[in-house]
Amino acid sequence: MKAIPSKTINKLHFSDLDPIRFEDFCLSLLYPLHPWEDIRHYGRVGSDGGVDIYAVEKLENDLKRVWFIQCRRYKSATNAVLKKAVDDSINKLNELPEVLLIVVASDVRRKSHEYFIEYAKKKGVNTPLLWTASILEAKLYSERRDLLFSYFGISDIQKARGREVSISRNISIKKRLHKDLLKTPKDVDWEKARNNPVYRFNYSEAIIHSIDDDSYPGLNENRSGISGWFKLELWDFYHNGLDFVINIDEGIIDKKGNWATIKYNHKYDEKKFKKIKMFRIARIPFRNIVEYDTLGDEFYPGLHLYCRYADGGEPYEAFRWILIGNDYPWPMPQEKQFNYNGVL
Numbered sequence: 323m324k325a326i327p328s329k330t331i332n333k334l335h336f337s338d339l340d341p342i343r344f345e346d347f348c349l350s351l352l353y354p355l356h357p358w359e360d361i362r363h364y365g366r367v368g369s370d371g372g373v374d375i376y377a378v379e380k381l382e383n384d385l386k387r388v389w390f391i392q393c394r395r396y397k398s399a400t401n402a403v404l405k406k407a408v409d410d411s412i413n414k415l416n417e418l419p420e421v422l423l424i425v426v427a428s429d430v431r432r433k434s435h436e437y438f439i440e441y442a443k444k445k446g447v448n449t450p451l452l453w454t455a456s457i458l459e460a461k462l463y464s465e466r467r468d469l470l471f472s473y474f475g476i477s478d479i480q481k482a483r484g485r486e487v488s489i490s491r492n493i494s495i496k497k498r499l500h501k502d503l504l505k506t507p508k509d510v511d512w513e514k515a516r517n518n519p520v521y522r523f524n525y526s527e528a529i530i531h532s533i534d535d536d537s538y539p540g541l542n543e544n545r546s547g548i549s550g551w552f553k554l555e556l557w558d559f560y561h562n563g564l565d566f567v568i569n570i571d572e573g574i575i576d577k578k579g580n581w582a583t584i585k586y587n588h589k590y591d592e593k594k595f596k597k598i599k600m601f602r603i604a605r606i607p608f609r610n611i612v613e614y615d616t617l618g619d620e621f622y623p624g625l626h627l628y629c630r631y632a633d634g635g636e637p638y639e640a641f642r643w644i645l646i647g648n649d650y651p652w653p654m655p656q657e658k659q660f661n662y663n664g665v666l
Contacts, residue, residue, distance in 0.1 A: 334459050334474060336427035337397045344395040345374050347473050348425045351461060352377070352391060359386060373411055379421075390419040399426040399454070404438040412445055421449040430454045492608040499564070499608075502616050503556075503625070516650055519558035525616075527555050528566070528625040530637060533612050539621040547635045553622070554604070562639070563607035564627075571643065573598045573654075574662060581654055582662035583643070590662065600643040600654060607639045 339347060349363050352375065360378040375391035390411045396403055407424045422442055430438075435452055442450030453461075462470055470476040503523050515521040531538060535550025542550055554566040572588070574595035575581040581598070584590060590597070606629060615626040629637035643654040 334455070334462070336455050336458060337395055339395065339427070339473065341395050343473070344427060345393040347469070348391065348393040349375055350469055350472070351458070351466060352423075356380075387420045388417065389421045389423060391423045391425065393425050395427045398428050399430045399434060401434050401437045404430075404434060404452070405441055408438070408442050408445060408447075408450075412447070418446050420447075421451060422447045423451040423453065425453045425458070426455070427458075428455050488609065495608050495611055499611075499614065500559070502614075517648075519651065520556050522558075523556055525556060525625040527553055528627050529553055529618075529622050530566075530606070531626060531628045532631050532637075533628050534631070548631075556625075557601070557603055557644075560605060563605055563609075563611070565603045565605055565642075567601045568604040568641075569602040570646070571600050571602045573600050573643070578658075579655065580658045580660055582660050584662055588662075599646040601646060601651075603642045603644055604638045605640045605642065606637045610637045610639070 336344065336347075345363065349361075353361065357380045358377050359380045360376075362376045364373055364376060373390045374393045375389075377389040377391065379387040379389060381387055392407045392411050394403070394407055403426075404424065408422065411422055411424075412418060424438065430452065435454075438452055439450050503525060505522060505524055510522050520526055530552055532550045535542070537545070538551045554568060557565040557567050559565070571583045572586055573581055573583045574590050575598050576595050583600070583602075606627070610630045610632050611627055612630060613628045615628075616624070618624045618626060631637050633639050642656065643659075645652045645654060
């Protein structure tokens with residue numbers, strides 16, 4: 323019977339590396355980890371005396387710390403395997419290491435990991451460390467992606483180029499939107515724009531379309547989630563896209579600036595909180611704006627945005643709130659927002 327690929331088919335197989343190549347890989351991971359006064363790879367030339375890599379770490383105040391590193395390319399690491407790795411390291415040399423690092427090409431059960439730590443400490447090792455396959459993989463993808471190609475032939479070039487294309491595309495549409503949507507400075511009523519930045523725009527609202535919607539200008543009553551197209555009021559640009567006013571919310575705020583949204587006419591502790599009103603702002607990032615049209619049509623002349631509903635079935639990547647009634651649009655600090663569960 324033909325084997326069915328598992329869901330972990332893309333997992334890195336460290337045990338497939340040649341034994342010497344696995345030691346080279348361990349050395350590559352270890353080398354930039356600390357400032358070393360001395361580091362020696364004995365395993366490559368054989369007769370390692372139970373230590374594949376010997377290293378002396380430089381500490382503060384001219385102190386030093388000796389490391390023994392064992393590179394065990396085993397497909398499984400039992401208590402017996404880990405015990406032998408410890409014994410091979412410290413029984414064949416006269417020196418006792420401060421740190422004993424065992425690197426294995428497999429994952430290790432929790433009890434075996436705990437056994438290794440306990441046994442190594444009984445043998446006099448102050449700091450026993452065990453790097454398993456899952457730790458090695460995490461280190462590669464988070465810290466040493468450069469080694470993925472050297473040892474496993476996995477290249478980040480295509481992914482990096484994809485990011486470059488995405489950045490270029492987002493900057494391009496940002497420049498176009500600024501040019502087409504904003505008034506020239508001499509045409510802006512800056513007194514009004516101070517309270518409402520939409521006065522800087524040539525348009526006060528936009529029709530938002532899903533790129534997958536084909537119901538416009540009608541309605542798709544069978545659609546789940548938000549509508550395939552709808553109208554929003556423009557607010558402003560932000561660093562990553564366009565802000566729109568999606569609603570006016572009631573809220574409460576205390577003397578320290580802690581605030582929350584509440585339902586309409588929801589009761590609250592009037593001695594502790596003051597009632598406020600806020601614009602709820604929906605943020606559509608440039609990455610979700612596929613194209614736009616400033617000419618409009620016979621149904622809705624003006625600005626139309628065609629968007630990916632790529633964030634949970636919506637075009638918005640985030641929301642924020644703006645206090646209504648100030649001399650200038652004051653954003654509510656998100657770090658002081660809380661969920662109110664007060665008087666009902």
